[in-house]
Amino acid sequence: MRCIILTGLINKIHAAKPNHANFTGSKGTIMQEGKRERQVAGVIQEEMNDIFRRLGLNMINSGMVSISSVKVTSDLSEARIYLSLFKVDDVKAAMKKIEDRSWEIKKELAERVKHQLRRMPVLRYYLDETLDHVFKMEELFKQINEEKKKGDENE
DSSP, X not given: OHHXXXXXXXXXXXXXXXXXXXXXXXXXXXXXXXXXXXXXXXXXXXXXHHHXXXXXXXXXXTEXXXXXXXXXXXXXXXXXXXXXXXXXXXXXXXXXXXXXXXXXXXXXXXXXXXXXXXXXXXXXXXXXXXXXXXXXXXXXHHHHHHHHHHHHHHO
16 A cells, blocks of 8 residues: 555656756756657667666665666757666665666667667766655655644644
């Protein structure tokens, strides 16, 4: 039951992100993501999930790693891969492990999408902390409910 509620919260937070299709470009300007960028990002995300599973990068240090989203620049030269880490003990070590294998990941991805893309975008990995925020919010709600119950008992 708790897992279903948590999944629902995560989906609501991802859906509630303002202008989720917008992202900041290299010069600090906000860029609107077009149809082609979304298509390429979807292909990259799907293939990256499979590559992570095959290379064993979806489980690091007894924690789970998943690709929460992929954003592609308008010229398709850069792909920003947002990683969500769940119950990973050392986040920096996990990110370093992924960065260390980035050449292998890019090589495999290039082989898989060579018929769909003319040029392979530069892959950049970022930590998506949405899941951490969900857990913090859940703890705050739990504390508020406990305080409410204590206040009702005192009256």
